[in-house]
Amino acid sequence: MNLERLVQVDRRIVYLLIALGTLIPILKPIGFAVSTTPPVENFFAKVESLGGDDAVLVSFDYGPTTAPECDPMAEAVLRHCFTRGIKVVVVALFPLGGVTMAGEALEKIVPQYPDLVEGEDYVFLGYKDGAQATMKQMGVAFSGVFPSDQEGTPLDELPLMTQVLNYANIALVVSIATNVIGEWWANLVNAQFGTPVAVGCTAVSAPKYYAFLDSGQMLGLLGGLKGASEYEQLLIDRYPALEPIYSKAGEYNAMKGMDAQTVDHAIIMLFILYGNGVYFLIRRREKREARLEQ
Amino acid sequence: MSELLGVWLGAFLTLCIFSFLYKDNPFFRFAESLFAGVSLGYYIGIVSTNTLVPNMIRPLTADFSGNAHLLIPLLLGLNLYTRYIPRIAWMARLSLAVYIAYYVGIFMVQKLQGEVVPQVGKTILHPIGGNFTPVDNLIMMVGVLSVLIYFYFSIEHKRAVGVVSRVGIWFLMLGFGAAFGYTVMGRISLLIGRMNYLFIDVVQITSQYL
Amino acid sequence: MFWKLRLPLMLTFIVGLVPIVTFFLTERVWGVAFVRDRVEQYMVIITGFALLLGVVNVVQGNIRKIERRKPGWPFAVSLLLGLFVMGAFGILSAARVGPFQSILTAPDGSDTPFYWMTRHLFNPLQAAMFSLLAFYVASAAFRAFRVRNVEATILLTAAFIVMLGRTPLGEYVFSWLPNGETFLPWVTEWIMAVPNAAAQRGIIIGAALGAAALSLRVILGIERSYLGIREK
Numbered sequence: 029m030n031l032e033r034l035v036q037v038d039r040r041i042v043y044l045l046i047a048l049g050t051l052i053p054i055l056k057p058i059g060f061a062v063s064t065t066p067p068v069e070n071f072f073a074k075v076e077s078l079g080g081d082d083a084v085l086v087s088f089d090y091g092p093t094t095a096p097e098c099d100p101m102a103e104a105v106l107r108h109c110f111t112r113g114i115k116v117v118v119v120a121l122f123p124l125g126g127v128t129m130a131g132e133a134l135e136k137i138v139p140q141y142p143d144l145v146e147g148e149d150y151v152f153l154g155y156k157d158g159a160q161a162t163m164k165q166m167g168v169a170f171s172g173v174f175p176s177d178q179e180g181t182p183l184d185e186l187p188l189m190t191q192v193l194n195y196a197n198i199a200l201v202v203s204i205a206t207n208v209i210g211e212w213w214a215n216l217v218n219a220q221f222g223t224p225v226a227v228g229c230t231a232v233s234a235p236k237y238y239a240f241l242d243s244g245q246m247l248g249l250l251g252g253l254k255g256a257s258e259y260e261q262l263l264i265d266r267y268p269a270l271e272p273i274y275s276k277a278g279e280y281n282a283m284k285g286m287d288a289q290t291v292d293h294a295i296i297m298l299f300i301l302y303g304n305g306v307y308f309l310i311r312r313r314e315k316r317e318a319r320l321e322q
Numbered sequence: 323m324s325e326l327l328g329v330w331l332g333a334f335l336t337l338c339i340f341s342f343l344y345k346d347n348p349f350f351r352f353a354e355s356l357f358a359g360v361s362l363g364y365y366i367g368i369v370s371t372n373t374l375v376p377n378m379i380r381p382l383t384a385d386f387s388g389n390a391h392l393l394i395p396l397l398l399g400l401n402l403y404t405r406y407i408p409r410i411a412w413m414a415r416l417s418l419a420v421y422i423a424y425y426v427g428i429f430m431v432q433k434l435q436g437e438v439v440p441q442v443g444k445t446i447l448h449p450i451g452g453n454f455t456p457v458d459n460l461i462m463m464v465g466v467l468s469v470l471i472y473f474y475f476s477i478e479h480k481r482a483v484g485v486v487s488r489v490g491i492w493f494l495m496l497g498f499g500a501a502f503g504y505t506v507m508g509r510i511s512l513l514i515g516r517m518n519y520l521f522i523d524v525v526q527i528t529s530q531y532l
Numbered sequence: 533m534f535w536k537l538r539l540p541l542m543l544t545f546i547v548g549l550v551p552i553v554t555f556f557l558t559e560r561v562w563g564v565a566f567v568r569d570r571v572e573q574y575m576v577i578i579t580g581f582a583l584l585l586g587v588v589n590v591v592q593g594n595i596r597k598i599e600r601r602k603p604g605w606p607f608a609v610s611l612l613l614g615l616f617v618m619g620a621f622g623i624l625s626a627a628r629v630g631p632f633q634s635i636l637t638a639p640d641g642s643d644t645p646f647y648w649m650t651r652h653l654f655n656p657l658q659a660a661m662f663s664l665l666a667f668y669v670a671s672a673a674f675r676a677f678r679v680r681n682v683e684a685t686i687l688l689t690a691a692f693i694v695m696l697g698r699t700p701l702g703e704y705v706f707s708w709l710p711n712g713e714t715f716l717p718w719v720t721e722w723i724m725a726v727p728n729a730a731a732q733r734g735i736i737i738g739a740a741l742g743a744a745a746l747s748l749r750v751i752l753g754i755e756r757s758y759l760g761i762r763e764k
C-alpha cells in the first residue's frame with residue numbers, strides 16, 4: 029500500500045468538512061453546556077461589584093475581522109453594565125472598524141433598556157486616532173482628546189462627562205480587542221494610571237495575555253469565543269431575565285457559536301490524529317527497510 | 323429595501339471571497355480589490371470625521387486666535403505629504419522625525435515600566451503565595467529564566483547553558499502549542515460568523531421582505 | 533546638511549524625550565503638564581494625517597496601472613471606485629453637508645450612505661477575507677503537525693489539550709472518572725496560566741528589552757533608517 033498517498037488528501041476535502049462542521053451546528057444547534065474559568069469569573073465578579081455610582085470605560089478595539097468573537101463579549105459586558113445601572117463611557121481606538129462596531133453594538137443593546145438616557149447613563153465618544161497618545165491624554169482629561177461625542181455634542185453638555193473627567197473617575201476599563209491595543213491598556217494605562225483593566229480579546233491574543241493576567245495588570249480575561257460564551261453563561265445564571273435574549277432563535281451569540289467551534293475542533297483533531305497515524309506507519313516502514321538494507 | 327439589497331450584496335461579496343478556496347478567479351480578484359479600496363475609503367471617512375474635524379478644523383474655525391496653536395499639528399501633518407514631491411521630499415523628514423520620536427519615546431517607557439518591571443517583579447518577588455502553589459511559582463520561575471537564556475545569544479549554548487536553554491525550548495513549545503490551539507479557535511470563530519451571516523442573517527432579512 | 537539631517541535628528545531627540553521626561557516629572561514642575569498635554573493632543577492629529585499617507589501611494593499606483601493598461605487594470609478601477617465613493621461619503625459626513633450629518637445613522641434612524649457601505653461592503657469583505665484563515669489553519673494543521681521529535685511532541689500535546697479543553701468535548705473525555713469532567717478543563721487552564729504564561733513572559737521580557745534598546749537608538753540618532761537614511 030502506498031502510505032504517502034493516504035496523507036495527500038485534497039485540501040478541498042478538508043475545506044468542505046470544515047464548512048459542513050460549521051454549517052450543520054448553526055442550522056441544527058446542539059446546545060453544549062458551558063463551564064467557566066477563573067479569568068472570566070474574575071472579570072464578571074469585578075463588574076458585579078460595581079453599581080450605579082461607578083463608571084466603566086468600554087473601548088471597542090476591534091473590527092469586523094474578529095467580530096464573531098468580540099461582538100458577543102462587547103454585548104454581554106454592555107448588558108451586564110446596563111442591567112446593574114453602571115454608567116458606561118464608550119470609545120473606539122481601533123481604526124479599521126472600531127467605531128462602527130461600537131455603533132452597531134449600542135444600536136442593538138440600548139433599545140433593550142428603554143430607561144437608558146444617552147448622555148446620563150452612557151455616552152458614545154466615538155473613535156480617535158493617536159492610540160497611546162489618546163490613552164495617555166484620557167488619563168488627564170477625556171475632553172483633551174474628545175472635544176465632543178460621536179454625534180458632535182460638546183462634552184460639557186453631557187451630564188455624565190461632567191462627572192467622569194479622567195481615569196480617576198473610571199472604576200474599570202474594559203477593552204474588547206483584536207490586536208496590541210488590548211495589551212496597551214495593561215502596559216500603559218494600568219501601569220501608569222493604576223486603573224483596573226479587564227480585556228476581552230480574540231483567541232489569538234489570549235495566550236500572551238495570561239502573562240499580564242498573572243502579573244495583575246489585567247484583572248480578568250475573555251479569551252476568544254470560549255471566553256465570551258462563559259461570560260454569557262455567568263450573565264444568564266446571575267440574571268435569568270436575560271435568558272430569552274440569549275435563547276432567541278436566529279440571534280447569534282457565543283454560546284451558540286461554541287457548538288460549531290466544538291465540531292470543527294473535533295474535525296481538526298481527527299485530521300491531525302489521522303495524519304500522525306499514517307506518518308507513524310511510514311516511519312515504521314522506513315525503519316524496517318533500513319534494517320533490511322543493513 | 324436598502325437593507326435587503328445590502329445583505330444580498332454582502333452575501334455576494336462573501337461568496338466571491340470564498341470562491342478563492344476553489345481557485346483564483348476574477349470574482350475573487352474583484353472582491354479583493356474592492357476590499358482594499360473600501361478599507362482605505364473607510365480610513366478617510368473615519369479619520370476626517372472623528373479626528374481631523376473635531377480636534378483640529380472645528381476648533382480652528384470656531385475660534386482661530388484661541389486655537390492658533392493647532393496650526394502646528396496641521397502643518398506637521400500636511401508636511402508628511404511633501405514626500406510625494408521629489409524636489410522637497412526631504413521636508414517630510416521633519417514631520418516624520420516628530421511623529422516617530424514621540425511614539426518611540428512613549429514605547430520605551432511603556433515597555434520598560436509596563437512590561438519588564440511588572441513581569442520580572444511578578445516572577446521573582448513572590449515565589450510563595452499569589453494565585454498559584456509554590457510548585458507552580460517554581461515552574462513559572464524556571465520557565466521564564468530558561469526562555470530568557472534560550473534567547474541570550476552572547477554565550478554559546480553548551481553544557482549547563484545548553485541544558486537550560488533546551489528546557490527553555492520545551493517551555494516555548496508548550497506556549498506555542500497553546501497558542502496554536504487558541505489560533506485554531508480564533509480562526510474557526512471567524513468562519514462561524516460568516517456562515518451565520520450567510521445562512522441565518524441573509525435568510526431572516528430576506529424573509530422579512532417576502 | 534542641517535535641514536536634511538541634523539534638524540530631523542535634533543527633533544527626534546527633543547520630541548522623543550518628551551514622553552520620557554514627563555513620565556518622571558510630576559505635574560507640579562512648571563511647564564510639564566502644558567508640554568505633555570499639547571504634544572499628546574498634537575500627536576492625535578498628526579497620527580490622523582499619517583494614517584492617510586498610504587492612501588496616496590495606493591491611488592498613485594493604481595492610476596498608473598490603469599493608464600498603462602497593465603494586466604488586471606479593471607480591478608484597479610474597482611479598488612479606486614470603492615476608495616473614492618466610500619471616502620467621499622466619509623468626507624461629506626465630516627463636513628456635515630446636507631443629509632450627511634453623521635457617519636452612523638441619520639436623524640431619521642436610517643443608515644447614512646457611509647454606514648450602509650460599512651455594513652454591507654466593508655464588514656462582509658473584511659470578515660470574509662479573514663475567515664478564509666479557518667480553512668487554511670485546518671489544512672495546515674493536517675499537513676504540518678507531525679510528531680517528529682520531543683519538541684514537536686510537546687507542541688502537539690499542548691495544542692491538543694487546549695483544543696479539547698477549551699470546548700465542551702474536554703468535559704466528556706474523562707467524564708467516566710469521579711469529577712472527571714473538570715479534569716481536562718483544569719489541565720488546560722493550568723497549561724495556560726503556568727507554563728504558557730512563563731513562556732509568554734520570557735518572550736515579553738526579551739522583546740520589551742529589545743524594543744526599549746531600539747527606541748533608545750532612535751532617540752540618540754544612532755538608528756536613522758526611519759528617515760530613509762541608509763548607513764554606509
